[in-house]
Amino acid sequence: MSLAELEVLCTHLYVGTDLTERIEAEKALLELIDSPECLSKCQLLLEQGTTSYAQLLAATCLSKLVTRINPLPIEQRIDIRNYILNYVASQPKLAPFVIQALIQVIAKLTKLGWFEVQKDEFVFREIIADVKKFLQGTVEHCIIGVIILCELTQEMNLVDYSRPSAKHRKIATSFRDTSLKDILVLACSLLKQVLAKPLNLQDQDQQSLV
Known part of the structure; x- marks a missing residue:
């Protein structure tokens, strides 16, 4: 995912009102957490994200990543x-x-x-x-x-x-x-x-x- 795609994901997750878009965004979030690129994407959101929701998405991903049963x-x-x-x-x-x-x-x-x-x-x-x-x-x-x-x-x-x-x-x-x-x-x-x-x-x- 590019930064722009990640920020669209943030919008659908945190401020969107369309239920279908939110469900798809939650699915994409789970895929991101399981991706080998998860940490680099979190860093991208924190350092280059243009909204607070981008930073919140990074924190959400990191929280789920570090609490998995199989630890990093x-x-x-x-x-x-x-x-x-x-x-x-x-x-x-x-x-x-x-x-x-x-x-x-x-x-x-x-x-x-x-x-x-x-x-x-x-x-x-x-x-x-x-x-x-x-x-x-x-x-x-x-x-x-x-x-x-x-x-x-x-x-x-x-x-x-x-x-x-x-x-x-x-x-x-x-x-x-x-x-x-x-x-x-x-x-x-x-x-x-x-x-x-x-x-x-x-x-x-x-x-x-x-």
Whole structure:
């Protein structure tokens, strides 16, 4: 599919009113996810798409791709996570629903890879350190950091009935024991910083952060 064809697909999926076109678009979406070109097409949509719906389609494809029963290689999943983190960091003014959809992909990757080890490290648990970098940036970056913490916490407690419940409990318990306290400390620290500064109530970003 060309970029133009992908953007037509976005229109039919997200804003179209024709039921037949929507069904065909959903079929094309499934075909795209199963295609070897899926990742390159997602990158094309994120980097060259002309609408927020193009970016949302990329996030939707990535979400479905990383949650398949047969997982992608760990190196590829790490690359996807790092790409999304860099993408939202470099474009903090993306539509809020796009940022949230992309961060949900990061949360899913983190949960599913929670016990995976590379070079003797739990590589997907580095997300807390990544969030700290966002919280040291602009108000927009702080908002992204907060969204990551919220989505991650929600995802860890979300039961996926297509996977073994014992594994979910093991991940959720480990997350609680190893990371939840760090998240609480980060949140409290950020709140203190926000309250210590005079608020500009005309600033939508500052209102969103509070």
